[in-house]
Amino acid sequence: SAGSGKTYTLVKEYLGIVLKDPAAFRSILAITFTNKAANEMRDRILRGLIEISDPSGHGETNAVKHMLPELVKTCGLEQGVIIKNAGIVLTQILHNYQDFSVSTIDSFIHRIIRTFAFDLHLPLNFEVEVDEGAMVSQAVDMLLSRVGVDEAPTKALSGFTEARISDEKSWNIEGALKTFSKRLLKDDIVNFLPALKSMDTFEILKVIKVLTAFRREFESELSKQAGQLISFWDAKGIDGKDLYFGKSGIYGYVDKLHKKNFKSYTPGSRVINTLGEDKWYADSLDAGKKALIDSWKSEMVDMVGVITTYIDENRERYEFYNILKKNIFQLAVLNEILKVMDQIRENDGIIHISEFDKRISKVVNNEPIPFIYERLGEKYRHFLIDEFQDTSILEWQNILPLIENSLSEDHFNMVVGDAKQAIYRFKGGEVEQLVTLPEIFRKEQSPEMEARENMLKRNYNARKLNYNFRSREAIIKFNNDFYEFSAGLLPESLRLIYADSKQEMPVKNPGGEVHITFLDLEGKKEENEPAYLENILQKVNDLKEIKSYAYNDIAILCRSNAEASKIARNLLLNGVAVVSAESLLLSSSPEVNFLVSCLDYIANKDDKLAMAAILSYVAAEAEKHKLNEILQSCLLQPDDTSAEGGNTGLEEFFRIRKIAFNADALRQMGLYERLETLIRIFSLSTTPDPYIIFFLDAVYEYSMNKRFIPEDFTIFWKENNHRYSIVVPEGLDAVKVMTIHKAKGLEFPVVIYPFANDKVDVRREQKWVHIDDERIPGLKTALLPVLKNLENTRYADIYTKEWEKTQLDLLNIFYVATTRPTERLFIICDLPSESAGEIKDIPGLIRAFLEDRQLWDDQMTEYSLGDPEPLPLKTKKPASVAHPELFISGNWRKNILLSGHAAEYWDLDDDSRNLEWGNLVHRILSGINTVSDLGPAIVAEVNTGNIPAGKAQELKMLLEG
Template sequence: MSSTSSASPLTAKAPFLVLDASAGSGKTYSLVQHILMNALRPANMPGAYQKILAITFTNNAADEMKARLLKQLLEFSNEKSPAKNAFFKPIWEALDLSPEELQIRASAGAKHMLHNYSTLHVGTIDQFTHRLVRTFTRDLELDDNFEVRLDLDAMITEALDALYSSLGEQHELREALVALVRDRMNRDKNHNPDYDLKKEGKNSFNEDHWQYLEKLPEPKRLIEIQRELNAKISTICETGQNLSDEAQKILKDEGIEETLVHKKNVKSQILTKWRKLHLHPLDAGKNVWKSYVKGGNHAWDEFLAKAKRFEDENQHALILLKEATSKLQNLAATKALLEKFEELQKSQNTMPLSAFNKLIAEELEKEPAAFIYARLGEKYWHFYIDEFQDTSVVQFNNLHPLIEHSLTKDEHSNSALIVGDAKQSIYRWRGGKAEQFMKLVDNEHLINRFEGHPEGHELYARDTLRLERNFRTHGAIVNFNNALFSSLNTDLGLETHKEVYSKKRVHQTPNKNEDQGEVRVDVLEADNANELKEIACEKTVERIEELASRGHSYSDIAILVRGNADGKRIANFLTQKGYPVLSADSLVLSNAHEGRLIHAASKLYLNQLDKEARFALAHTLVRQGKIPADKGFAFERAVVDKGVGALISEYPLAAQLLAPAESLFDFAVRTFDVFGYLDGANAMVDASLDLVYEFQSREGTFATLPAWWEEQAKKKNVEAPESTPSIKVMTIHKSKGLEFEHVIVPFDINFKPDSSEQWLDFPLHDELEKMPITYKDDHKELFETEQILELDTKDRFDWINMVYVALTRPVSGLHLLLKGGEKPGHLAKAVLDHLALSYEAQSWSCGTVVAPSTKEESIPEAIVAAAHTTMSALEVKMALTAPDKWYEGGADARKWGTALHRLLQYPKELRQQGLQRLYRSGEFSKPLHERAASALELMNAKEALQSLEKEGTVVYTERSIINGTETLRPDLIIESEQKLMVIDYKTGTPKEKDEAQLKEYIDLLSANFSDVNGELLYI
């Protein structure tokens, strides 16, 4: 039976639990506690955690949860007085164990987890579906060795290039694209259709679109249908023009123009706009139909009735037809793009990560028995889904058969726990559907009923539990938010959404002091938007200075904004004032000096006369302080004028920048070495080398590196450094799940009405079941009343959620700068109306100031005592990403091989330095580091590699050899003294297939070269 309560998740009896967890309510704490309870439940089974599958929303959240699970076990394992541990007390009580017995299990579990960290199944839903697809490639009719590509944008760009290349063979499609360009120019838009086509290409993987796109006819037929629909529009327009002529004739022949009531409306509509209905809507307006002739006129009355019938019969049809014809060109191009995308996947044997959910959904439709899950379900006993409000319908439908299969067996007290908060659902644009979580919370979801029928047998019991305390935020802020958000539910049209923000559902009891914490509201006024933002920036600086004067570190302060443009504005303003700022832009590789250096050097390598590249390289060195500031201008000028020669005085090895490189990776390593970037740990250097290696592994070339780098480096985010206290500037979306001592919201969180496309029934053509219609005021009459209410409610609901996420991040202080005046901002109106304040410039506050806490963290005595008998901090960090048996020095062959391949591409003199970088970054443990160092020494001594030292030797690293339709790629080809030596690195024990592969390389090269040898080197 489904029910709702506030009991502890650890003592709940139902196998399926829904945890409704508001912001700051200890969600992750409860989740980790529940996972560890089930991991420690079986006696004499230290690897029971391997029977648990936990799914989170982001990689960072997954990493954090895995780290917390391991940390809790390690701490408890080493405590001298386990009975005093508050975290594990509810667990031993729920399991009816003594603290000592639970500690023994925790110690065994911690040791097992340390040695098999990769078998702790906590990850994102994409990672899980990827693993699922990998496991069942044969059942899904996939190639065993298909490659997953994460760069969907790049794949779509490649497919678009292929589409453009094929236009010479597709006359109709070419003409459609030309028409699309003309249409864009007529609407004062960028003539280039690439943006729209790429956007539609990405949308095709969105579950709200792909199911409809697939049902559309092929591109050529869509273009034909567009012509057919245009003909229908012409017919309606022609009829409208005829009726306009008829009205003009009646007015003239009957002589009634002067006695016609509402003559002005008739002239502007029927006599004018109806003559050009292809440009105007068919909506004459109420006054036209109220028009009449004083004294009466039968001819006019008859005409008006006929015209009204025409409008009633064709008004909606004309809007639909216009919308359809405006979209069909784009849809035809999108379908053609997707065809090229399919061809690209087959030719490359690749698949984008975003395709997995669709693939599984389609397979489950074919196999109602869910044969995949029937096998996989034996592996897991307990399931956890975090941030469920951001899970899409297809994602949950794909996961549920696995959960159901496990829960209906109940052999090991099997369970499922879903955690979420509908108030924090801010990813609808990415497929997140808060409504399915709301149905679970309200016990209305039928997924646990047989065949999803309300009267169906209950397959398993389900409970909803609420976490009602707020452990994050001080009381004054919690109480302010309780009152504010419960007052906003009147703006929501649907009762289900109103209930989410009802007083009982919003209310939280603060765990911290009721009176402490501060909320400060400043209402700002200005003559224009730009001036208002300038005032807000200045006010933000005032607040930062005030907090700093109280003793707060800059890292205590976060500035949250609605969009990236506002984030850049406030970040630039603070930077110019000399404040240290950590923003999303500062963590993107393309914005880092190291990323810009590689980009400039690669352009210079291709064209040493490129003055733009010369300046970019010199400017980067100056900006990073490699060149003293007082010499900066002269240095830049000299490099622009003289090229690489001007660098040699400062960097004697600079001539190597233009020397032939063995590989792209070798070039990147050499570039950083020239300028001294390899001397110490540098996350941006590591990220740059990883990206170059990835490009090289994808058949990248020097000629295409600059363009590829420009596209990909802006997508590469690097983990934030924690050494320098900095003010954090981020969007509200990025802040979700985080907390900060003080939060400043400097600009309005503006409400943006949804203008997305909705797929509506299209009854005007047999081959078009549905068509995408843009939801806007002009089209609302095409939507049912219930649908309008639903869309408008979701719009407002999503905005309130955005505000909720922003206002629930702070611990001690919330600072709102609101746009007042005659046209107050959306956030200002909501807050000031709630506080019953005017929109004039003023200040308001509540609560009391919380003194900054000291930053020194105490280390539990047990952990200090255990440091020498367990692991170093670095080794614990390395466990988080290590392969199986990493601690004993074993390694997963693929990861070990990839890492050593990368090391072997460093110049010989820099290989040990590269190995040190892997060790520092946590990729290699100490035993693996020692093994790798030994392996490198053995490699350097191999006779087959001695020719590398000879003058005139040419080395080809991972170069492709085309054999008909097959592409072969040996690790190394060494050309020396008219001889070729093929080297292939292998891991593990020698195998027959390794020899066969080497022979294939040699045979293929022997067709063009007379003296070809080869050797397998096992690393």
Template structure:
């Protein structure tokens, strides 16, 4: 394994199933075994979950293979620098905040807060520029003229266009921050203009023809474009009767279209420049708001780090400071790197690559290690640049020569031979096509190396025949039903083997994953799985804000903000809050009154309610408008003084609507909605602004609330993007005939080929806005973008196929269109129809089968048994739980709880007591030094002398209590075979937890966990607290069993204020 040669920098191209994470973990361990200090190794990945998994993999290997190094690393885990690229950039900025020009105590604004801030700034700028007022600066006036002109030409669509473009640029940060507006270089000159001006017959057929070619009148070309262009923007071939006098009509339309396109591109260039200046006006205001609040947003981290390292006058000192602490960098998932991330990594290692510097002189050879697979680069829409993978390889070879090693893994330890052979056949034809374009993906075949049972596995191509005059929804439902039937037959008669085992077992529901390109058609699959009594979990589902229960709560907020919102009130009346029949609502609509709420008022005598009723709302009797109106009126009154989240919860309780939202997922979603509202209120947002936020998020695909599914035997449904990095015994990919839908619209931020900047290759970014589809269709930059999107679709298909371990099922309707997964298969397998049956012309793969709808029906009929769907069958949908970006599991679970119950002071006392216990247990703090250490710690929290003295007395009293009961001696004082503040990572399936365990003591073959609770507690509260912290202690026990590979583990809670120890 040459990649373990720690004297060389290494890049590994590691295809799906080849053990990429294993390779990185073993490289990390090889450095440790060579004697490199853990704090001198920096490992970078792209998600918190991946960082946690990487730590876990390193620890597991060491635990199994090198116990001495394992225990040594456990002690130094706080020094492990395994982090995301954004967290690393954030740490760099905080350390050199003065040089970066930012607040060292900056916070990170969440996406919701950033979006709302941007929306407000956008509104203010557009309204300021769009209204007539006092004369301002020339730039301000130019922007105002452009906005007013756009509104004049396009009306309300003009405002949507402006807002949509500015939102697009905001979403493309940090790339749009470096972008320049494109400059159009005319492709036609005076010669073509003169030729058209003197074209025989044109002046006679078109009024004022000569004026069209004057600079001041060129916009008038728009009024006659139908004379030479078709509705889809192509040059006309036949002359209308009024234009038959124009000589050589087709040549005239062709040259007129060229001239027209040139004029339009000039206008687009001017428009793009003005949009760009308005965007930067908004951006300056947005940056000012962030600076005033002392926050950065997520995209700032890598961009400001890049600017600091490349443009700051002190960049050399910053690099020197980094270089002093780091000797080796490892980068995971390198194919997902964007330009800024690579620029940061490249700059940090600049001196290393030169072969010079203090490290080399001191005998240290620094290294860089990259691992990734360009075939799995599927985040182009987020800015990932697949070209960097190859570009970095070329640069590293040039920079390091013999000190650089490139390897391409050829083994696949995941999939059966049928899946491997199928993948090799398909993608060797789809990838690496002729053409020297840097974004085209290369392909190298790999071989099946999966240990265990040698059977080949299965690949099924299940194609349905399309029927005429059948709606899309019906087609999708039919395909979903066929998939459900195939799942039932697989459960009954398909056997598989665990990896490394020769023993086969029956397929289970939890072995199966349905991978969708997008979530648009999720509902038919859910319906079909319920119909056939197949348990399932939908990862992310259709989106949080589209769920029924959230739509009801949104309608309540809309009504409270505007009682005359008839649609929202109509939704509320029909909802589980009131359950009023449609016929009763229609009867009410016929009553007098301007709004539905006024009609409810006029339906009875409500004069006693004119002042509103405080307190608990009266009980609701179903179908009674009197009680309904009373509730609504009360809620409106209460909204003036009651927090909105509390009022919503009160509404759910008073109407007993919770009974209708009993499913675990629905309850979790409601709680998440309440948290969103609480956060908005905490940020000072009034009711009307909360409504505006909810209006903007209706179409957003926010993740649903997390529900734990550990141990569930259920089919998983998720997108291909969500499945990246995962594997499943059986993978089903439906809708393979669905055509690709390009993501590029009117606007484009794009990169031109790299040039040398600051001593390294660096592309330049440009922005252009081209509303005319026919011009975009012929524009090189838009065409390149489209070509890159198609290439990414090939990579997306590769990711989907390579998730399968035992069986792969591809389903869809027969279709001859090329721009789809099926189009890829048709090209590679030479699929065609013969006697109305699809046949494969070129695929001799054992285990490959072509199935029809009739085949699936027969297989299903052979095993089908009548089933009765249980009444309580639940639809449960979940999302994978990522690690929090800044807080550990324990701090998330406990800090807020302590703060709420006992206040901020006890939170600070608890933090300092934990530090004292840790230092004491590790032998770093003598008893006589405890008071001085505590005083310093309190002082660092900004406390005064009087406050410190009071809190020192509390700590002294608690320590004396612990001593008196023997806890100080038995638990806190240094012990052999013990750990203090031990960090851990626990993969619990759908969730990954990390945190610190206060104290672990090994006695004989039993591990004892001690968790300190430092807040005041009464005897009668202890039983309740033991139950409340049961989940936390259970996680700790699982973590210790996993870390030390033991079964015998007990956990105890130490209540330090009372000196009690309770087993938990």
């Protein structure tokens, strides 16, 4: 569970192996989920070795106080030997750092693929593309360029566009294409790729006609049958109000079908009661009407039966075809984009990182001892995997052969995880893999996988870490009680995940507080935001002024970057220091945006938007009042003296103000040099600007890609600038604002979780399925939206499982948020109108918990559990922060001079070189006024490389004579 020391345990086991055998670090592979986590694990291992190798100098550290005594017991070695070995291991790691294997699973698989590129049918010089957006953008751009040229993509995109317009969706077709095309890079497509590749785009488009024709046939037949019943009632003089519940009963139902209103075409409860309980009219109806209806009852029953039978026989197909049709144009487009991606891989040698596991999987699942692992099996004997709950099925099954080999030789292996913290399902993480161990979740039925599962079962030993070393008593108690209650609301199949969620305290750690605030608001989310922002600010100020917390003790956790950005901006406007990747985005800097506009103009001197942005930035304060006049003169009146006929009004503006901006000269420079020159031209470097420094780092990173074109950088930047922010050092006194996903694995004295209003919502989800329908033979696979109507089809289990897993996602995210604080937790959410009998949303779940504990009061909106009194605060050493005073940037062209080759051959005694000699003497003499100027003039020629240093004195004497 959270705070139980999972990473501590993994590091301890790592040290236990290497301290018994100092050379063993070369044979251990430690794997974790992110680069940040890998760096942290390396740091913990090295810090542990440093502290254990010198216990007298680190007497109060965790490694010496707790880990060293435990290692003495588990290793079976004397403390002195362990201390000595720690020093040996530390030295060996530092001297052979390349053999210190702590990495992400992606990095590990990349090494394998790079080594065995030929065997995996990859180009030997392939490039790895980490950014899924870059590859998708390239594929979409290539596809759009084929519109009007190739028939298949033209028809697919035309249909897709028309469908979006008819559904009143955004007209930004390119953005939509790039968003859903990322599905082609996900793990869940692996089993469906062969079917998708085998389909023809034209055959997919033909399916639409089949789906549409059946829908029309179904609705037309229902309308006809309903119309016959309406005509029957009319002919017999039976009015709608005469029948049971009038127009809201069976008459209204049949009338809607007749008028082709199929929003609810299945019989409701009143129709069912009419037929099942023989209730055709109200008791108050007069006797004559009753007799009339009774006389025709059998005919009406038969006619309604025809309708309901037709619905029962065709409902599944009707519902399925309607759902299928929603994504059919999208499927046709995906089919075309897949072809383009394959073309990019083949022509450019670019492999997206998501391909790694898929390539390895093809080999691993069909060989008892995969050849690509033979050498690795000899190198690595121990595998330690952290954050196992976030590992995908492909990743786990790809590494299993190595673990099987290791276990067969009786070596120690370990996975560490917490199913309650599985919050990366959208990246392919499958929590069931941890829960079902030692069984292999969703394994292929093959002798190889059976053998691996049996090996796991024979060597499996589960250990539960039940102590919470992180939080105060009130927070532990709240989490124990809340998640025990919530587990009872989970589907039966998922309750096991929270079955052992209760934690104990290793030592008495009293105090702490959980504070829940319900905001009684009636507006939409956007309208309610000011109330939330005000409440957050109030809590931060109270914690600072009343509870004496420092700003850097406080973390505000959010579900989205958008929420984090708004919170950070509001705190900054109110004088609260903030550390937030979202508030420190490079794209929020006016200087960075100005430099990007300059690059746009340099690439295209007719770009009026870029010119307007540049002028708006550089116009002096005294000129701001006439900015419109300046814009008009530069943008609307092109300078006809331009050598190339382009608009140089902007450069004339700079020339008058003695700003040395020359787009043509800048275009001749490399991207990085171009930006440094712009920084010097506009004096943006008078003091170091962190936004500019980090922007230059991003430019340098981009330019390291050998495929880059300087003019394409601004396109890349506009699509990816949300990924780049200032990296702030730890220890600054500022409130941390971040998403819950980024906070995973971290802890803070105080956590505020606002906007805690998550709901179970599966409508945005989509699932790949195999299609086996003889009426649509051209369709072998499809991407279905997860809609409630799936419950009425053969794919009902997809909807049910997705709903249940989304419930778990909701609870897991809340669990991660509520287990980050050590001392105080503040939850701010909407006031729920009712409690939840199942997990539907967080406010309803909290209310249900408070009701269960008999704490709920309809008149209360604030609940405090625990002790709200201030706790004794630990004194913190202030962070040491360096503030550089200068931004170093110079023109390298002035420092590096090219020497003319002719000077190497000059000989002042050789009359055959009179021409060169004459030119040189003429240049020197033209630059002097008196004899005293001669020496400096000759030195200048030596510095420029025109005269060899050894000839300088000889030339001076000759000219003086």
